[in-house]
Amino acid sequence: MEPVDIDIVDQSDGGASIVEYLYSGDIKEQMGTLLLMPSERACLGAKMRLLKMGGGVSGNIMTPRRFAERAYDILAIPLPLIDLVSRETLVHEIMVSSDLPHLKGGSDVRRGLSRHMAREIGELITGGVDPRTLMDGDGRRVDLGRVYGAYLQRLDELDVCDHEQVPWKVLEALENGGKLPFSRIGTYMLGHVPNSFRRLLERVMEDASEVVVQEHAARMGAGGARLRFTIPERGAQERQTVHSDVTLPLVRGMTRWDEIEAVARLLKSRLSGGDLDPSEAALILPSRRSYDPFVKILFRRYGLPIDMGNDIYANSAPAVRCVTDLLRLPLDGFGRDDVLRVLSSPFLSTYLEERGAPPVTSLERITRDNYIMGGGRDPVGSWVDGLLAAGGDGGKSDAARWAGILQELFGKLRSISGGKRDAGARSSEILSFIEYLGLEGGGAIAPPADPEDPERIDVKRSVDVLIGSLARIRRRAYLLGTGKVDHETMMDMLNGELGMVKLSSVGERGGIRVLGIEGSLTESSRLAVIGGLTSSMIPSQPGGFRILSEREKLELGMEEVPSRRRQLEDLCIAMNAAEEVILSYHMEDDLRPVLPSPFMDGLSTEKAAMPEALLSRTDVLKRLGELNDPSLHLYETDSRRSIDLLNDAGSLLDLLDPYLSSSVRRGIDGRRMRWLEGEKGGGFRLMDEAMRGWLSARFGREHVWSASRLERYRECPYSFFARYILGLEEREDLRPVIPPDRKGLIFHSIAELFYTRWKERMGGRIDRLNLARAVGLIEEVLAGYPYAGPFWDALTDLLLGTDGEKGLLDEFVELEAEYGGVFEVDECEVTFGPLAGGRSAPVTISLPGGTEEERFLFQGRIDRMDRFGAPGGDLLFIWDYKTGSGNQPKESLQVPLYISALGKVFPDDIGAGGGYYYVRNKGGLKKDPVIGERIWNMERPDEDVIRSSLVEVSKMTSEAVNTSLEIIDSIRAGEFPVKERCSPRYCPYSDLCRIGDAG
Numbered sequence: 001m002e003p004v005d006i007d008i009v010d011q012s013d014g015g016a017s018i019v020e021y022l023y024s025g026d027i028k029e030q031m032g033t034l035l036l037m038p039s040e041r042a043c044l045g046a047k048m049r050l051l052k053m054g055g056g057v058s059g060n061i062m063t064p065r066r067f068a069e070r071a072y073d074i075l076a077i078p079l080p081l082i083d084l085v086s087r088e089t090l091v092h093e094i095m096v097s098s099d100l101p102h103l104k105g106g107s108d109v110r111r112g113l114s115r116h117m118a119r120e121i122g123e124l125i126t127g128g129v130d131p132r133t134l135m136d137g138d139g140r141r142v143d144l145g146r147v148y149g150a151y152l153q154r155l156d157e158l159d160v161c162d163h164e165q166v167p168w169k170v171l172e173a174l175e176n177g178g179k180l181p182f183s184r185i186g187t188y189m190l191g192h193v194p195n196s197f198r199r200l201l202e203r204v205m206e207d208a209s210e211v212v213v214q215e216h217a218a219r220m221g222a223g224g225a226r227l228r229f230t231i232p233e234r235g236a237q238e239r240q241t242v243h244s245d246v247t248l249p250l251v252r253g254m255t256r257w258d259e260i261e262a263v264a265r266l267l268k269s270r271l272s273g274g275d276l277d278p279s280e281a282a283l284i285l286p287s288r289r290s291y292d293p294f295v296k297i298l299f300r301r302y303g304l305p306i307d308m309g310n311d312i313y314a315n316s317a318p319a320v321r322c323v324t325d326l327l328r329l330p331l332d333g334f335g336r337d338d339v340l341r342v343l344s345s346p347f348l349s350t351y352l353e354e355r356g357a358p359p360v361t362s363l364e365r366i367t368r369d370n371y372i373m374g375g376g377r378d379p380v381g382s383w384v385d386g387l388l389a390a391g392g393d394g395g396k397s398d399a400a401r402w403a404g405i406l407q408e409l410f411g412k413l414r415s416i417s418g419g420k421r422d423a424g425a426r427s428s429e430i431l432s433f434i435e436y437l438g439l440e441g442g443g444a445i446a447p448p449a450d451p452e453d454p455e456r457i458d459v460k461r462s463v464d465v466l467i468g469s470l471a472r473i474r475r476r477a478y479l480l481g482t483g484k485v486d487h488e489t490m491m492d493m494l495n496g497e498l499g500m501v502k503l504s505s506v507g508e509r510g511g512i513r514v515l516g517i518e519g520s521l522t523e524s525s526r527l528a529v530i531g532g533l534t535s536s537m538i539p540s541q542p543g544g545f546r547i548l549s550e551r552e553k554l555e556l557g558m559e560e561v562p563s564r565r566r567q568l569e570d571l572c573i574a575m576n577a578a579e580e581v582i583l584s585y586h587m588e589d590d591l592r593p594v595l596p597s598p599f600m601d602g603l604s605t606e607k608a609a610m611p612e613a614l615l616s617r618t619d620v621l622k623r624l625g626e627l628n629d630p631s632l633h634l635y636e637t638d639s640r641r642s643i644d645l646l647n648d649a650g651s652l653l654d655l656l657d658p659y660l661s662s663s664v665r666r667g668i669d670g671r672r673m674r675w676l677e678g679e680k681g682g683g684f685r686l687m688d689e690a691m692r693g694w695l696s697a698r699f700g701r702e703h704v705w706s707a708s709r710l711e712r713y714r715e716c717p718y719s720f721f722a723r724y725i726l727g728l729e730e731r732e733d734l735r736p737v738i739p740p741d742r743k744g745l746i747f748h749s750i751a752e753l754f755y756t757r758w759k760e761r762m763g764g765r766i767d768r769l770n771l772a773r774a775v776g777l778i779e780e781v782l783a784g785y786p787y788a789g790p791f792w793d794a795l796t797d798l799l800l801g802t803d804g805e806k807g808l809l810d811e812f813v814e815l816e817a818e819y820g821g822v823f824e825v826d827e828c829e830v831t832f833g834p835l836a837g838g839r840s841a842p843v844t845i846s847l848p849g850g851t852e853e854e855r856f857l858f859q860g861r862i863d864r865m866d867r868f869g870a871p872g873g874d875l876l877f878i879w880d881y882k883t884g885s886g887n888q889p890k891e892s893l894q895v896p897l898y899i900s901a902l903g904k905v906f907p908d909d910i911g912a913g914g915g916y917y918y919v920r921n922k923g924g925l926k927k928d929p930v931i932g933e934r935i936w937n938m939e940r941p942d943e944d945v946i947r948s949s950l951v952e953v954s955k956m957t958s959e960a961v962n963t964s965l966e967i968i969d970s971i972r973a974g975e976f977p978v979k980e981r982c983s984p985r986y987c988p989y990s991d992l993c994r995i996g997d998a999g
Contacts, residue, residue, distance in 0.1 A: 339406070340364055357405050358398040366399050695725075696972045704833060704842045704857045705968070707894040713967045714893060721976035744883035746785075746795065747919055748863060750809070751881070752828040753781045755864075765824050766816045774813045782809065811925050822938050823877050826867035832905045833859020843904035845897065847961055856968055862898055864917070870910075870941065876902055877936055878914035879927070888916045888930070895930055896960035899953065912946070913953055931956050 343352070343360050352360075366387070387403035713720040757777060758766075766774045782799060801807030833842035846855030864879040878898055882888065895914040902911035913932015919925055929936045935949045 340367070352405070355405055355408075356401065358401055362398040363402050366402070695974055699968065699971050701852075702857065704859050705964070706858070707860055707897050710897070710964050710967055711893050713971060714891075714963070717970065717976040720971070725976075743795065743798075744881065744919075747808075747883060748829065748881060750778065750781055750799075751812075751864070753784075754778045755825050755828055757781065759825075765819070766813060768817055771813065771817045774817070775810060778809050778813055808919065808925070812919065815925050815927070820939055821936055822868045822941060823866035823875075823936065824868070825864065826876075827865045828863065830862040830865050830905070831860070832901060833857075840905070843901045845900050845961055845964070847958060847965070854965055856964065858897065858901055860898055860901065867909075868912075868941075870946065872910075874909040875912035875935065875946070876906065876909050877912055877929075877932065878902070879917045880914070881917050881919050883919050887918070887928075890930060891963075892916075892930070893960050893964060896957045897964065899931065900957045900961060910950065911953065911957075912950065 340360065340363065343363065384403045384407045387399045387406070709720070709724065712723065754777060757780075758774065761777070762770060762773065779800065782796070797807075799807050799809045801810060832840050842857040842859045844855050845858045862878050863881045866877045866879070868875045868877070878895065880894060880898070888894075895916070899911035899914055902909065912935045913929060915927060915929035915931065915933075915936070917927050932949050932953050934945050938945055
């Protein structure tokens with residue numbers, strides 16, 4: 001692996017100067033450079049400048065926080081930097097780790113953090129006052145957690161700080177021995193490397209060098225990774241370089257929490273039966289997020305040794321390339337390039353050395369001069385005869401020695417496969433072949449048996465056994481797989497941000513795969529791995545793509561496809577004759593490979609003119625036929641009139657759809673949409689009249705709208721287009737964490753059951769006098785759920801707390817008891833409209849006195865409704881629970897639209913306001929009454945407050961209805977722009993738009 005340079009630079013010009021400095025020479029040679037920027041915004045600026053310079057999108061430009069996470073994933077070292085650069089939490093974590101009497105907890109944070117540093121940071125926030133002596137007006141100690149919160153709030157008000165930079169600024173101020181006023185944080189750029197970070201890098205190198213497996217270092221050969229950290233000082237003429245040779249064995253797996261438990265049971269049974277030595281076992285997990293809390297709970301439940309949570313790595317790329325090439329060679333004929341590619345693999349170096357093989361370059365020279373190629377019924381014999389003839393000296397020449405080696409190697413392969421590429425082999429024979437190649441412990445791994453003949457195994461699937469065997473180079477490893485993977489995840493596993501290859505079981509059939517123990521990858525997984533690692537499947541240039549050769553199609557097991565394949569090939573050749581193209585045609589689901597990305601840049605619509613000699617417009621229309629479905633038309637912008645031909649012929653997505661998997665289709669659509677963006681702000685507007693008519697019909701007057709759909713368009717019209725027009729599924733989060741939606745569902749259920757029983761048993765509001773009963777009741781509700789497993793254990797710890805700490809539900813009940821207003825909880829989960837699960841018809845929302853055009857059908861589900869019996873009619877106040885991490889913007893449509901619907905669902909009552917009830921991790925509960933806050937806070941009825949607040953409520957709901965009508969009109973008109981200020985970081989469709997591609 002090439003060395004990796006890490007540059008930490010001044011980014012006051014948005015990263016432009018350092019990008020020009022790094023990439024002014026040969027861009028391709030510099031693509032391995034890792035560039036650290038202090039903020040995501042700086043990363044975006046650097047990537048955009050790199051794009052303009054023609055360098056493509058680089059994944060090696062990131063923030064220190066992202067680098068720390070990647071360093072942990074690669075080196076398996078718990079870096080302190082991960083905690084030090086976490087956004088918004090640095091100061092609070094350090095303070096809770098100190099000996100301040102009014103704060104407690106923080107045992108995990110306490111390690112490695114200095115009390116002296118905590119005191120200095122506290123002084124930095126409080127203006128030089130020792131935080132332990134800081135008192136409020138009543139002579140009580142100030143809660144520094146709240147001080148820090150007010151501090152961050154003040155930064156937001158001044159609009160001077162990117163929170164990603166706060167920890168760096170604090171650390172830098174401490175390193176310099178000075179105090180940094182918060183008013184300067186926004187303009188204070190990272191211009192040098194703090195000593196703490198320098199020491200951290202040195203520690204990384206020291207720790208990494210300690211885990212090198214010396215006895216296998218030679219065997220790893222070129223597979224070992226060598227990292228070089230380059231740290232420039234401000235104004236320095238020369239860079240100071242810290243480097244070390246580090247062997248980083250790498251075998252990685254993607255997993256989810258429910259699959260961890262299945263493997264835990266398996267490991268437990270192996271440990272109990274004496275088949276497994278705990279000191280030789282390891283559980284392979286994707287990242288540090290996998291450890292807490294799921295793995296710890298898992299270990300505790302099954303009694304597994306804690307060191308089984310250590311990652312094990314084996315750089316398997318050379319071996320996989322070598323053996324997959326061997327196993328995929330068609331024995332009825334192979335050529336010079338095939339043999340040279342196999343023999344050049346570093347993995348075969350030991351095998352060749354033991355047999356006294358000359359350098360591979362000598363074979364390259366011999367075959368270049370004589371161009372020997374196997375053919376006929378005996379290609380191996382043809383090679384051997386040709387080499388012997390080329391040598392002519394009785395077996396002493398390089399050619400003769402190569403003849404003997406090839407005869408032995410390919411003869412062994414032929415004997416195993418029975419002379420046929422797809423034939424099976426006895427288990428003992430395939431294991432002997434693995435041992436013959438020099439793989440340690442191969443005989444201890446049982447390959448999967450053929451269901452028709454338990455004593456036989458498919459040669460094509462033996463690569464899975466090989467991967468499991470490689471993992472045992474140092475310790476026995478168990479790789480967790482997942483049943484579903486998207487295109488982005490596949491690319492991350494195959495390439496990695498630092499250029500490493502990560503292997504995983506990613507079969508489309510689903511189910512867990514435990515390599516080396518319980519079987520192997522599915523056929524689709526094997527093809528995906530081979531497709532990603534074989535050079536013939538990877539574009540030579542970013543964005544280039546080529547049509548697979550007939551031989552490559554045969555090797556991949558592609559079936560015959562309809563004649564439309566040829567039409568598609570002709571169209572692609574005509575569109576982009578000068579570019580290379582890779583296309584994966586339609587196959588069975590379990591045979592479909594996943595291809596690298598980007599692979600559609602070559603289909604630039606600016607180059608879409610079709611030469612008459614290759615394919616005329618008439619030919620296209622004649623071959624493809626007129627397309628009647630308007631949803632399949634290509635979408636055109638005002639600035640890209642050159643694609644009229646494709647607009648008439650039907651969309652490229654339509655042409656490719658029968659042949660591509662959903663992940664590849666999503667990538668194609670994203671590339672196509674980026675070419676069709678408008679000049680201002682991205683996005684596009686549908687110009688095709690038939691398409692606009694289809695949208696008007698689909699989203700006509702009878703369409704039932706929901707707040708979530710209208711809200712998605714308000715946030716990003718392009719995201720609405722991807723989800724509800726194209727029907728693209730959102731990426732699945734494969735990390736074993738508690739998903740916000742699942743946490744939200746269980747909390748909704750608990751809250752509903754709790755208040756139902758509370759009204760039956762107690763009635764009235766929760767207060768300090770009945771708080772203990774409320775806590776007991778909510779624990780009773782939680783105990784009634786029949787769930788089990790590590791996910792539920794972790795969620796229970798979150799809800800009920802651990803080790804004497806309060807849980808989320810305790811804080812919820814206490815927050816309810818603090819309310820002193822006039823409202824009481826009346827109903828939970830109030831639904832209206834058929835799509836929301838309600839029995840009633842959808843309600844009609846309209847402007848006061850609006851026309852037939854100024855109204856729309858609406859459905860929804862109100863999480864909670866509070867009631868107050870006022871003389872002029874009961875007042876209703878609604879709450880919507882939010883379990884995600886972000887706050888709802890003030891212009892959000894959900895609450896005002898629900899208030900508008902209340903008048904139709906409860907005609908005798910008055911919608912008086914509503915808000916968002918944030919239910920996050922412990923310490924993150926709060927109520928945010930966005931409409932009617934004065935009514936909500938009334939401690940006694942006040943007619944003036946009610947009258948004035950209802951006027952405000954009416955105004956805000958009318959504005960929301962008017963905004964919704966404008967959104968509906970825009971959707972029917974086909975307008976789907978990309979918002980400039982939207983954040984693509986957490987968008988499920990960020991890989992489909994220009995902003996997401998650059999960021």
